[in-house]
Amino acid sequence: MRYAPRQYAAALRQAILESSPAAQEKVLDNFAAVLKENGDLTKIDEIETEFLNYEKEAKGIKIADVSTARELSGEQEQQIIKELNEYVGGQVELRKKIDEGLIGGVVIRMGDELIDGSVKKNLKDLKESLTK
Secondary structure (H helix, E strand, C coil): CCCCHHHHHHHHHHHHHHCCHHHHHHHHHHHHHHHHHCCCHHHHHHHHHHHHHHHHHHCCEEEEEEEECCCCCHHHHHHHHHHHHHHHCCEEEEEEEECCCCCCEEEEEECCEEEEEEHHHHHHHHHHHHCC
16 A cells, blocks of 8 residues: 555654654654655655644644746735735745646645636636626
């Protein structure tokens, strides 16, 4: 069975939380052995990213994956953070990605939630409203 980096990160976090500080080195050694046995040592960077995301979530920080057609300006980024902070009633951290498939606008994913403010989506909605 193949495991995703998020699954590995969740298992590692749980094992660390349940172990004493003195036993954590042994937990990490065992974790590395499992990765090697499963042929997943190449996933270590992704696992680390997911582990850090769990730590942020535990502190109440939500991660928002933001896709745009072009690089956001500092002002645009701050505006998105402000609006998302208000929307979730907490603190949001952006993980930015350039998606050349977007014409314009922004697509935001937070967990299972998708906020599609792309030009393509707006045009599709307009077309549907005009054809009704």
